Amino acid sequence: MLRFILPSVVWTTLVIILSLVPSSNVSLDNFQFKGVDKIAHFIMYTLLALFWTIGLKRQNIYVGLRRFALQISVLGGFLLSVVIEFMQEYVVYSRSFEVLDLIANGIGCIFGIVLFKIIYKDSYK
Numbered sequence: 001m002l003r004f005i006l007p008s009v010v011w012t013t014l015v016i017i018l019s020l021v022p023s024s025n026v027s028l029d030n031f032q033f034k035g036v037d038k039i040a041h042f043i044m045y046t047l048l049a050l051f052w053t054i055g056l057k058r059q060n061i062y063v064g065l066r067r068f069a070l071q072i073s074v075l076g077g078f079l080l081s082v083v084i085e086f087m088q089e090y091v092v093y094s095r096s097f098e099v100l101d102l103i104a105n106g107i108g109c110i111f112g113i114v115l116f117k118i119i120y121k122d123s124y125k
Contacts, residue, residue: 005055008048012080015044019084022094041104042111045081049073049112057120070116074109081105 056069065072081102088095 004058005052008051008055011048011051015048015080016084018044020087020092020095022092038100038104041081041101042108045077045105045108046112046115048080049077049109050115052076053113053116054120070113074113077109077112078102078106081109 050073052073053069056065056072059065085097085102089097
């Protein structure tokens with residue numbers, strides 16, 4: 001099972017690290033339009049949901065995980081984003097809670113599932 005979810009675990013770790021590093025260490029000033037961070041959130045959580053869905057669908061040990069992989073990926077990804085936003089507000093200096101980040105993360109999780117269904121339309125039912 002680990003070999004199927006390892007990419008998901010690695011990506012989740014990367015998302016957590018990037019989200020909790022102080023903002024003084026992350027600069028998106030080279031980009032010329034406002035809201036580029038929301039696009040980054042969308043992409044990170046799209047890939048998070050996609051990787052978790054693929055990993056959970058490919059594992060053969062727990063039928064329940066396989067059956068509910070889409071729901072687990074969306075709800076787990078969104079729950080992770082809520083926890084990270086609260087940690088940014090109360091634990092990490094120079095970061096703050098943003099509702100628009102949560103919206104971008106949630107939409108990204110949903111799009112990750114849509115992308116999974118497009119890519120694997122006939123493989124996993």
